[in-house]
Every structure is written in C-alpha cells, then in structure tokens.
Amino acid sequence: MSPKAVQYRSNSIIYFKGDQSDRIFLLNSGKVSLSSVDIETGQEVRDMIKMGEFFGVKSALGRYMREETAIVMQDSAVMVFSVPEFEQVASKNTRIITKMLTVFSNQLRRIHRQVQNLMVSDEQVNPETGLYKIGEYYLKNKRFGQALYAYKRYLVYYPTGAYATDVTSKIVQSEEFLSRYGSGAPTGPSSGPAPASPGPAVHAAAAPAAAASAENSELAQQYYNSVSLVSQEKYLEAFKAFKKILDGGPDPEYTAKAEFEMAKCLFYLKQYDNCIKSFTAIAQKFPKHPELKEALFFVGRSYEEKGDKVKAGGLYKKIISMGAEDDPVVRKVKKALRALEGEKA
Amino acid sequence: MSPAAGPDLSMFNRFSKTFRKGDIIFCEYEPGDTFYLIQSGRVQVVRIIGELEKNIAILNPGDYFGEMSILENVPRSATTIALDDVKALEFSRENFEVLTLGNPQIALKLLKGFVQRIYAQKRTFMILTLDDVEAKVADVFLMLAENQSTDTTSVDTIEFKNTVDDLSHWAGIPSGQCREVLNHFVAQRRIELYPDRIVVKNINDFARFVNSRRKHQEK
Numbered sequence: 001m002s003p004k005a006v007q008y009r010s011n012s013i014i015y016f017k018g019d020q021s022d023r024i025f026l027l028n029s030g031k032v033s034l035s036s037v038d039i040e041t042g043q044e045v046r047d048m049i050k051m052g053e054f055f056g057v058k059s060a061l062g063r064y065m066r067e068e069t070a071i072v073m074q075d076s077a078v079m080v081f082s083v084p085e086f087e088q089v090a091s092k093n094t095r096i097i098t099k100m101l102t103v104f105s106n107q108l109r110r111i112h113r114q115v116q117n118l119m120v121s122d123e124q125v126n127p128e129t130g131l132y133k134i135g136e137y138y139l140k141n142k143r144f145g146q147a148l149y150a151y152k153r154y155l156v157y158y159p160t161g162a163y164a165t166d167v168t169s170k171i172v173q174s175e176e177f178l179s180r181y182g183s184g185a186p187t188g189p190s191s192g193p194a195p196a197s198p199g200p201a202v203h204a205a206a207a208p209a210a211a212a213s214a215e216n217s218e219l220a221q222q223y224y225n226s227v228s229l230v231s232q233e234k235y236l237e238a239f240k241a242f243k244k245i246l247d248g249g250p251d252p253e254y255t256a257k258a259e260f261e262m263a264k265c266l267f268y269l270k271q272y273d274n275c276i277k278s279f280t281a282i283a284q285k286f287p288k289h290p291e292l293k294e295a296l297f298f299v300g301r302s303y304e305e306k307g308d309k310v311k312a313g314g315l316y317k318k319i320i321s322m323g324a325e326d327d328p329v330v331r332k333v334k335k336a337l338r339a340l341e342g343e344k345a
Numbered sequence: 346m347s348p349a350a351g352p353d354l355s356m357f358n359r360f361s362k363t364f365r366k367g368d369i370i371f372c373e374y375e376p377g378d379t380f381y382l383i384q385s386g387r388v389q390v391v392r393i394i395g396e397l398e399k400n401i402a403i404l405n406p407g408d409y410f411g412e413m414s415i416l417e418n419v420p421r422s423a424t425t426i427a428l429d430d431v432k433a434l435e436f437s438r439e440n441f442e443v444l445t446l447g448n449p450q451i452a453l454k455l456l457k458g459f460v461q462r463i464y465a466q467k468r469t470f471m472i473l474t475l476d477d478v479e480a481k482v483a484d485v486f487l488m489l490a491e492n493q494s495t496d497t498t499s500v501d502t503i504e505f506k507n508t509v510d511d512l513s514h515w516a517g518i519p520s521g522q523c524r525e526v527l528n529h530f531v532a533q534r535r536i537e538l539y540p541d542r543i544v545v546k547n548i549n550d551f552a553r554f555v556n557s558r559r560k561h562q563e564k
Contacts, residue, residue: 039470062460091449097456098445104459105413111466112422118473119517127420130374134424137393146426149369157376 003081003089008032014070014078015056024060024086027051030076036068040114048073057086057100128154132163139170144178152247155240168239169274172266175246176281219245223254230261239265256286264298272302293319293329300333304340313340354382357444360434364427371411373424379435380411382451386431390423399514403428412455473517480558481516482526483551488515490548501547508541 005028008014014032015021025032032049047068049055059066060083081089090096135150151167151174158164222245229238242258242265245251263278279295289295300315316337323330361384364370371377373392381388383406390401390410401423404410410425436444445452468491472484489505513523527543530536535551537544545551 039467039474058460058463061457062464064464087453090453094445094449094452097449097452098442100456101452101459104456104463108413108459108463108466111463111470115466115469115473118470127374127376130420131372134372134374134393137396137398141398143367145367146369150372153372153375 003079003085006078006080008072008076008078010072010074010076012072014072015066017066017069019066020059020063021056021066022060022063022083023056024054024081024083025056025070026054026079026081028077028079030072030078031074032076032078033071033073034068035071039111054086054096054100058104060086128158128161128163131157132161132167135167135170139174142177142181144174144181148174148178152243155236155243159236159240164236165269165271168236168269169266169271171243172262172271172274172278176277219248219251219254222248223257226258227261230265233268235265235268239269256282256289260289260291260295263295267298267302270305272306275299275302293323293327293333297329297333297336301336304336309340313337316340354384354434354448356447357434357436360436360440362433362435364431364433366427366430368427368431370425370427370431370433371421373422374420377411377421378438380409380437380441381425381433381435382409383407384432384434386427386429386433388431388433389426389428391426392423394514397510409451409455409458412458469515472515475555475558476562477558478516478518478522479526479529480555481518482512482523482530484555485512485515486543486545486548486551487555490545501549503545503548505543505545506541507543509538512543 003026008030014025015023017036027049029051032055034047034049034055036045036047037043038045049070055070056066058064131150131154135147135154138144138147138150148171151171154161154167155164155171161167222241226238226241226245229235229241239262242262245254245258246262259278259282263275263282266272266275266278276299279299282289283292283295283299286292296315296319300312300319303309303315304312316333319333320330320337362381364386366386370381370388371379383404385406387406388404388408388410390404391398392401393399411421413422445455468488472481472488475481475484486503486505489507490503493503493505509524509527510520512527513520516523518526527536527538531538535546537546
C-alpha cells in the first residue's frame with residue numbers, strides 16, 4: 001500500500017465533522033477549506049488549507065472523531081495517507097513533524113488557557129509571583145531542598161523583583177533547615193547536577209588530579225569574581241554568586257569562605273536577623289575560624305543596627321578581650337564600642 | 346538507523362543529566378527551553394493549586410517532559426520532581442532539532458502526545474462549560490470512563506480510584522460544592538462513595554443525563 005492520489009471536484013466534501021477515520025490528507029493543488037465550530041464562541045470558523053499542507057492529522061493520529069468538515073472549494077488534487085504511510089513520510093522529512101509540533105503546541109496552549117479561565121479556583125498569577133509562591137509552599141511544608149530550588153530560581157530570574165529581599169533571607173533560612181534536618185536527599189542544596197565542565201572533557205579516571213585542580217582553579221576564579229562584586233557593593237549579586245559556589249558541592253576551602261562572605265552580604269543588605277543567624281552558625285561550626293572576631297563584629301553591628309545596644313556592646317567587649325592590642329579588628333571594635341557608649345551617654 | 350530498531354540514544358550521552366531523589370528538575374512558572382527524555386528513574390509532575398500539591402502524572406523511563414517550552418517561549422506549566430535518582434537526556438531548542446532529525450520516532454511520539462493532550466483539554470473544556478453542577482460532576486465520571494477505555498455499552502457499574510478532590514478539580518468547582526453533589530448522588534443511589542474510590546452504579550444513566558443537559562443548554 002502506498003499513498004493514493006485522489007481528485008476532488010469543487011463543492012465536494014472530503015470528510016464530515018464527526019466521522020472517524022485514520023486517513024491523513026495532503027493538498028497538492030486546488031482549494032480546501034476546513035469548517036469547524038469554535039468551542040468557546042460557538043462561531044463557525046473556516047481555515048483555508050495551503051498547498052503542500054497536511055490536514056486531518058490530529059483526528060487520525062489520535063483516533064478521534066473529525067472536528068471539522070473538509071470542503072473542496074475548487075477542483076483539488078489530494079494525496080491520501082494511512083497513519084503508517086504518513087509516519088513513514090514524516091520520518092524521512094522530520095521538518096514536517098517539527099512544524100506540526102509547533103502548530104499543535106500552539107493549539108494546546110490556547111485550549112489550556114481556555115480551560116484555566118474556567119477553573120474557579122485557579123486565578124491567573126504572573127510567573128514571578130507564581131515562582132515565589134512555589135518556594136513558599138515547599139518552605140511551609142518543610143521541603144527545604146525544593147523550597148531552595150524555587151527561591152534560587154526566583155533570584156536568577158528576578159534579582160531585583162518584588163520578593164527578592166524576602167527570598168534572599170528565606171534562602172538562608174532554608175539552607176539552615178536543610179543542613180539541620182536534611183531533606184531525605186543527601187544534604188547540601190542540590191539544584192540538579194553539577195555543571196559539566198566546558199571544553200574537551202577531562203577523563204576523570206585517567207587524570208583525576210588534573211581534573212580536580214582544573215575544577216579548583218575554576219572555583220577560585222568563581223570565588224574571586226564574587227568577592228569583586230562585594231567590593232563593587234553589588235551585595236545581592238555577590239550573595240547569589242557565592243551561593244552558586246555552595247551549589248557546586250562542598251569544597252574544603254571555598255565552601256566556608258563563601259558562607260562567610262554571604263553572611264557579610266546579608267549585613268550590607270540590611271538583613272540583620274539573617275546575618276546574625278548565619279554568623280552564629282559559622283561561629284558554632286568553626287569555633288577556631290581565623291576570622292571569628294570579624295564574624296562576631298558583624299553580629300555586634302547587626303544588633304546595633306537593630307537597636308539592641310546592650311547585646312552589641314557585650315559582643316564588642318568580648319571581641320576586644322579575644323585579641324591583641326594591635327589587632328586591626330580589635331582596633332575597629334574599640335572604635336565602635338566608644339561610639340556606642342558615647343551615644344548611650 | 347532504521348526506525349524499526351527503536352531509538353538508540355547512546356550518541357546523546359553528552360546531554361545526559363542526573364538528578365538526585367527529591368530534586369526539582371524545573372519549577373512551574375520558570376522560563377524554560379529544555380526538554381527531557383527519561384533514561385532511568387521516575388519523575389513526578391505536580392502543580393501547586395492553592396494550598397495543595399496536585400499530582401499530575403508520574404513519568405517513567407522512555408517518557409519525556411518539558412516539551413512545551415522548547416517550541417515556544419512560555420513559562421513551565423508544572424513542576425517536575427525526581428521521584429528516584431533520575432538520569433535524563435536534556436535537550437535545548439537547538440539540539441532538539443538534531444534529536445528529531447536522527448530520531449523521527451521520538452518526534453512522532455511527541456506529536457501523538459500533543460494530540461492526546463489537546464483532546465484531553467478539549468474534553469475538560471466540555472465539562473467546564475456545562476451550566477449545571479450535577480451535570481459537570483457526572484460528565485467528569487464519563488470522561489474518566491473514557492480514559493479507562495471502558496466499554497460503557499456493555500457495562501453499567503464502574504469503579505473509579507478517584508477522590509472527591511480529584512472530581513472537584515476536573516469539574517472546576519470548590520470541593521465543598523463537589524461533596525454536596527456527590528452526597529446527593531449517593532442519596533439517589535446513583536453512586537457509592539468511599540475514601541479511596543467512587544463506584545458509579547449506572548454510567549449510562551449519567552451519559553443520558555449529561556447529554557440532555559448539554560442539549561438543553563444549546564437551545
């Protein structure tokens with residue numbers, strides 16, 4: 001069996017709405033019009049088939065009733081295919097399929113929208129709010145890994161969006177919960193696979209050391225780029241850049257560094273509560289952190305900003321007791337303490 | 346490669362991605378231009394509707410998802426979560442062309458998938474445009490029976506593994522209202538309502554009821 005060429009006279013009908021058939025047609029010459037009823041408006045809709053265009057595809061492929069009547073407007077030459085014959089032709093020329101995919105996806109989108117419009121419970125949300133709400137849903141349901149994914153994507157697409165500040169602090173919150181309680185999955189934020197290294201793949205088995213060091217220098221680069229954002233006072237971008245380093249998985253050197261820098265960014269983003277939380281967590285995790293005094297200083301400053309002068313003063317004194325006289329941090333803290341006490345007086 | 350041989354996708358290994366159990370692969374509302382073909386593991390498709398996470402589908406190896414975004418620039422219409430550790434091929438708009446060129450069977454599978462979805466949406470639309478709530482709910486049962494491809498000419502009683510919430514979702518009505526309708530059907534002995542399933546005693550009776558409401562509405 002092969003496709004048949006069929007001639008149709010003007011005014012004849014190739015198929016009726018409601019017919020069931022597995023024939024697919026291709027217009028070679030002439031004029032064919034498809035007449036259907038719009039399901040939304042109830043109005044009759046007429047579509048002219050262009051030469052070289054297939055019709056009757058959907059109902060044949062899906063084995064559904066024809067939804068339209070195909071009327072011959074002018075004497076026409078039509079090729080008639082069975083479904084297997086059509087599949088054979090389309091397999092040889094996949095552009096046919098790609099084109100139809102576009103048409104069908106448009107139709108699907110349209111009907112999907114029409115359906116959504118009729119759903120009482122489903123109000124239309126813009127994508128920004130929608131994405132934020134997904135994060136909220138998962139956070140509320142303690143699915144921190146999933147909340148984290150949604151929030152992080154939010155920041156990628158809407159770095160200055162309406163919820164950006166809230167999202168930034170919730171990322172920190174989710175991370176904390178995740179490291180504390182886990183998510184069933186291995187700990188650590190996992191927003192999918194680690195990015196594949198670009199360029200010619202290094203065979204890990206053959207040269208693991210080379211691969212590791214290449215990855216390392218890449219990581220170092222990433223880290224210093226992020227630090228440079230801090231110095232440009234682009235704290236939100238810096239925060240995200242550091243976040244990305246953490247997303248790459250744990251690293252003996254850069255994970256802790258990135259965490260520290262992120263906590264700093266939170267201070268400059270005026271997220272004092274989150275800054276306090278983050279630095280406190282760091283201090284607990286690394287009691288011998290080389291920059292512990294610096295960390296505590298940020299905690300103190302956060303309390304000061306929040307108006308809690310007692311806590312701030314207490315911390316400043318503690319830092320001073322921890323370091324030598326000529327330690328630059330200690331000197332900074334002393335100055336801060338004097339300012340604080342001067343204000344109090 | 347002959348189409349009959351089944352897709353040999355080993356040449357696409359460089360597009361392979363792995364996701365850990367619980368990972369979100371993509372989120373509803375996210376812009377997206379990638380499409381996935383599952384190689385191993387299962388993927389859950391969900392939508393968050395109000396305060397509820399609705400399960401839309403569970404996909405298995407050989408299934409694909411995300412195919413809408415590849416054709417148009419529209420946000421993702423659902424969230425996908427790895428239900429197991431998942432290995433999938435990820436295609437962008439550019440290499441999607443390459444995939445379809447070399448694998449027309451996959452392209453055809455996609456095309457047929459689209460056809461089914463269009464009809465499914467149209468069917469839902471038919472339900473939603475009924476004015477009468479009881480007819481809506483009855484029509485949801487008819488649709489579910491069609492999906493189970495139960496031959497309703499020979500069978501009257503059908504059991505559905507669906508809940509009140511499922512019904513209310515498809516009928517597009519609040520679940521409280523849906524429950525009222527179902528209770529009314531129970532009182533009329535047209536259905537039996539269980540926590541995990543619903544038994545329709547006479548599906549053809551529902552078919553007649555829905556048809557008459559639809560005809561009445563067209564006048």
